[in-house]
Amino acid sequence: MTKQFHGVFPYLVSPVHADGSIRDDALGRLVEHLIAAGVHGLTPLGSTGEFAYLSQTQRERIVAVVLEATAGRVPVVAGVAATTTSDAVSQAQTLARMGVDGILAVLETYFPLSAEATINYFTAIADAVNLPIVLYTNPRFQRADLSLDVLERLADVPNIRYLKDASTNTGHLLTVMNRVGDRLQIFAASAHIPLAVMLIGGVGWMAGPACLIPRQSVTLYQLARAGKWPEAVTLQRQLWRVNEVFARYGLAACVKAGLNLQGFDVGDPVPPQTPLTGPALADIEAVLASAGTLPG
Numbered sequence: 001m002t003k004q005f006h007g008v009f010p011y012l013v014s015p016v017h018a019d020g021s022i023r024d025d026a027l028g029r030l031v032e033h034l035i036a037a038g039v040h041g042l043t044p045l046g047s048t049g050e051f052a053y054l055s056q057t058q059r060e061r062i063v064a065v066v067l068e069a070t071a072g073r074v075p076v077v078a079g080v081a082a083t084t085t086s087d088a089v090s091q092a093q094t095l096a097r098m099g100v101d102g103i104l105a106v107l108e109t110y111f112p113l114s115a116e117a118t119i120n121y122f123t124a125i126a127d128a129v130n131l132p133i134v135l136y137t138n139p140r141f142q143r144a145d146l147s148l149d150v151l152e153r154l155a156d157v158p159n160i161r162y163l164k165d166a167s168t169n170t171g172h173l174l175t176v177m178n179r180v181g182d183r184l185q186i187f188a189a190s191a192h193i194p195l196a197v198m199l200i201g202g203v204g205w206m207a208g209p210a211c212l213i214p215r216q217s218v219t220l221y222q223l224a225r226a227g228k229w230p231e232a233v234t235l236q237r238q239l240w241r242v243n244e245v246f247a248r249y250g251l252a253a254c255v256k257a258g259l260n261l262q263g264f265d266v267g268d269p270v271p272p273q274t275p276l277t278g279p280a281l282a283d284i285e286a287v288l289a290s291a292g293t294l295p296g
Contacts, residue, residue, distance in 0.1 A: 007040025048208030115194030
């Protein structure tokens with residue numbers, strides 16, 4: 001367990017045919033495009049990957065395609081999400097056998113859980129595999145955020161080493177950093193300003209929009225690492241328009257619409273989600289045109 005994760009990790013979409021089969025070619029082509037753009041890693045089965053709408057067979061096929069296309073060139077950190085601990089452990093062990101480099105751990109809940117139950121869930125995943133674990137918390141879609149006390153205890157688990165926080169509260173991230181020190185490295189989400197998170201000590205950006213603007217996202221990361229803050233701020237202000245579009249429309253639907261416009265045949269979001277049309281599609285096309293990421 002020696003890999004250190006940093007930089008830009010696009011949350012990959014899950015291209016699915018109407019019959020439920022995976023669009024292997026489209027996914028493989030997207031992986032190749034992102035690696036050529038200089039991304040530092042790839043994350044299948046994140047929120048943009050519609051994990052909640054996929055069967056376990058579909059999830060495994062998506063990861064298999066990503067691993068084959070990546071061929072070890074960048075780390076693959078795959079998502080695990082479940083409502084039961086046994087299911088989460090089984091998923092993590094399967095992904096570890098397949099050869100992923102890390103696990104993005106999500107807790108899906110129906111009944112409210114105590115802090116102890118939450119800690120036990122994530123600890124069980126970490127104990128089940130010899131891989132780095134990225135905790136993922138998204139207060140908009142989960143019943144509760146991971147509290148500071150929970151994070152502090154989970155930071156003591158040796159292979160729980162990262163936190164991807166999808167709140168909009170950058171001040172909270174600084175509080176987390178002050179509480180856990182370097183035991184948890186922080187990744188920004190699309191709900192945060194990536195440059196602001198890098199400024200306070202974050203190590204990168206795990207987010208769906210990076211699928212649409214990979215080169216610019218990598219450049220932003222490089223400018224931040226080099227301490228070229230004026231140039232970085234100028235670029236961040238330009239790229240923030242993409243985040244603003246994501247805040248208005250459904251995450252997977254937005255990224256898939258954008259990728260289709262860019263020439264990647266990733267299809268529609270998995271039902272019961274619906275594809276974007278009309279003004280929403282026009283908004284996405286306009287923001288990608290302004291970023292210079294449309295073909296032609």
